[in-house]
Amino acid sequence: MSLVAILAAFGGGVFGALIGGTTAFIFTGFLGMAGVAAAVAAGSTLILDYVAFGPFFGPHVAFVGAVAAAAYAGRISKKHLESATFIDNPVNARTILGDHEDKDKIFAEDDRHVDGADTTVPLFKTTDPMVLIVGGIFGILGYFVEYLYGPILGIPIDTIALTVVTFAIITRFLFGHSGLTGIFPTDEKRFPFSGKMLLFNAIWGFAFAGLVGYAAIALDIDNIGFTISAASLIFLYFGLKFPVSHHVSMVAGHAAIALASPWLAALFGLFAVITGEYVQRLFNTHVDTHIDMPAIVIAFWSFIVLGVIAPFI
Structure with a gap:
């Protein structure tokens, strides 16, 4: 690990915050697909190692930085809301806030508002230097911790996913107020799942994972499905109800190989x-910072596959 790599990680965290965590992750997908193509065609993993999963767009750097920056910006936004400093005229502030019970809704109309749990919004709009600095610092920390989990400790797990989970939890307690598992309304079920809905998900999860497993074994590359899933999230920006599937494809890739x-x-x-x-529903619903569901799932099942089952096969 060099000073240049640390500089790159700072830049990755800043850029992730600037464009938004989900956008950075979509770039991970597109660059990952390019890297897979290069690996198959030329046997080179440089794009995968140094760009898609390195300090440029690696989720442990860019996404971790963006999540922390969004949480920080969201906390600052709430402080502005409480003091009504986002409205230039104090008289108007008292009038508006006095006539509306939902202060968050009023504040959301201001361009400086940031939802700390929303990773889709580019934080460029905040024009706040500290938001970018937080992103850069967490980018460096993510780079260090992933290096600790992987090359140094050699934990048999998807170390990028584990790093994302580690810093999501740290971010939640550092900048959030909703607790680890969110604040649910008393009249809302935490797990309102029907058998039909679970069956629907089971069918597409099984089928898609089988397809990913087939491709992963054929190419001998475990993250081929993951890169496609990551890139596909671009359709969320078109307002479509589109599946988040990279936890399925990455777990399938690990299991296949x-x-x-x-x-x-x-x-x-x-x-x-x-x-x-x-x-x-447990960690990322009714919350004010983002804890990445796919990262938790990938970390857990990759450990089961790589750390528990694979050693005995």
């Missing part, structure tokens, strides 16, 4: 998609 079976990849993909539904 480690266990040499597309059938087991399909099975673990089914496990991943169902687990994801519960994790999303």
Whole structure:
């Protein structure tokens, strides 16, 4: 690890905050697909190692930085709301806030508002230097911790996902007020899942994971499905109800390569998609910072595959 790499990680965290975590992650997908193509065609993993999953767009750098920056910006936004300093005229502030119960809705209309749990919004709009600095600092920390988990400790797990989870939890307690598992209304079920909905998810999770397993084994590349899933999130920006699937494809990729079976990849993909539904409701619903559901699912099931099952096969 060099000073240049640390500089790059700072830049990755700043750029992730600037354009938004989800946007940075979509770039991970597109650059990842280019890297897979280069690896298959020329045997070079430089794009994968140094760009898609390195300090440029690696989720442990760019996404971690963006999540922390959004949480920080969201906390600052709430402070502005409480003091009504976002309205230039104090008289208007008293009038507007006095006539509306939903102060968050009023504040959301101001361009300086940031939802700390929203990773889709580019934080360029804040024009706040500290937002970018927070992103850069967390980018460096993410780079260090992933290096600790991987090359130094050699934990048999997806170390990028584990790093994302680590800093999401740190960010939640550092900048958030909703607690680890959110603040649910008393009249709302935490897990309102029907059998039909779970079956629907199980079918697409199993089928998609089997497809990913087939491709991963054919190319001998575990993250081929992950890069496609990441890039596909661009359709969310068109307002479509589009599936988030990279937890399924990455778990399937790990299982396919480690266990040499597309059938087991399909099975673990089914496990991943169902687990994801519960994790999303448990850690990322009614919250004020983002804890990434796919990262939790990938970290958990990759450890089961790589750390528990694979050593005995």
